[in-house]
Amino acid sequence: MSKVKGLTLFSTMILLLLAACGSNENTSIKLGEVTRSLFYAPQYVALEKGYFEDEGLDVELQTVWGGDKTMTALLSDGIDVALVGSETSIYVYAQDSNDYAVNFAQLTQTDGTFLVSKEEKPNFKWEDLKDSNFLGQRKGGMPQMVGEFVLKQHNIDPHNDLNLSQNVEFANIPSAFASGDYEYVQLFEPTASVFEKEGNSHVIASFGEESGHVPYTVFMAKQSYMEENTENVEAFTRAIHKAQQWVQETAPEEIAEVIQPYFEDVELDILTSSIDRYKSQGSFATDPILDEEEWNNLNNIMEEAGELPEGDIPYNELVNTEIAEEVIND
Incomplete structure (x- = not known):
């Protein structure tokens, strides 16, 4: 074999190897949180302990600061997934959106x-x-x-x-x-x-x-994103569920140490006592399922506040439990 042919073959093999490595790269997901809060401890646990990476995801977290801004970012494709109050999905749906937001994984289940x-x-x-x-x-x-x-x-x-x-x-x-x-x-x-x-x-x-229990903070994505990226949403939900289980089984002191990088200005003892306070009142959801009873409680709260839009607010359209159910039954 000539040197030229040998070099050509070698170069081709290198390119194929690089292409193969590139195909194993993690899928990127842009995640926007409505605020930075230790109320969202399981989310930070999933990030810090590498649960998203284990699922083949590269999750880029940004704090959007405010429900309106978070939903605007989601609907305009500035982010792929939003962590925000589930009431925002109702507001968007009531505006006859052609591509409304779907709640697929609950993170917190009480007011914080x-x-x-x-x-x-x-x-x-x-x-x-x-x-x-x-x-x-x-x-x-x-x-x-x-x-x-x-x-x-x-x-x-x-x-x-x-x-x-x-x-x-x-x-x-x-x-x-x-x-x-x-x-x-x-x-x-x-x-x-x-x-x-x-x-x-x-x-x-x-x-x-x-x-009582209410779907206070939920991960949601646009209907079109859910349909086009079902496997990514499933992987995301698996990572969150793993973090939820870890938080449920772990002492507040250890949880605080893991999430402290997200709260550098807060002393460790304050983080610990705050997490303990949330754990003791059952604020962290132990699984990602947003059930209909919680949804109805949300509707009652919104109606009492005069904020529930008129018309049907369909649980089966605005909430996807199939992915969460599949994840916890794996």
Whole structure:
């Protein structure tokens, strides 16, 4: 064999080898989360422990900051999968979208906010809130709707019995509460625990415990993406389920150590206590299935808040449980 033919054959073999290696590259998925929150601990576990990579996925996480912005990014193909409140899928569907968002894997199953007071309330009763200055969440978002639902369960009309403020951006709520003359606020962890540790405020009740199970934060994708990338969605769901099981079986201290890279400004003891608080009230879903009872509870909460769109809100169209059921039965 001539040197030229030998070099040509060698080059061809190298190209074929590179092509074969390239075919084994992970599939890229752009994931957008509505905010950065340790409420989403299983998601960060899946990223840090390599569960997505094990499924052949390269998941690129970005924080979009806000339900409206997250859904805009999803519908415009800026992201492939959104982690956001399932109410947003209802809003999109009600606008007669031709390519609506489908919920396929539930991550959290309770509200994640806590009632925080600037003053100690050792004998707190819900009626103590009446006539108080209350810093609420964004109108139409899950925290505010669940908050209103719980208050009404305790015979408090949030718009008539409180001095309710809803004009502060989500990301600015903690600082607004700290610097303003508000007496109460709804806060997620770890902010609630940080405020408590600093002695500025006190956690006095849990909206998650009061409101019951609800599909609070869910992974969703456009209908077209689900149809065209079924295997990727299944792989994504398997990774999430593996993380859910690990979180369920693991002590808060170890979970905190794993997800700390996503919360570099939060002390480890705060992360640990916050995770323990969420675990103890069953906030982290133990499997990715969004069942119909939870969906109906969401609808009741939205209707009570005056935010449920008119017309049919079909569970069977907006929720795909087949993938999650297949994953947990593997």
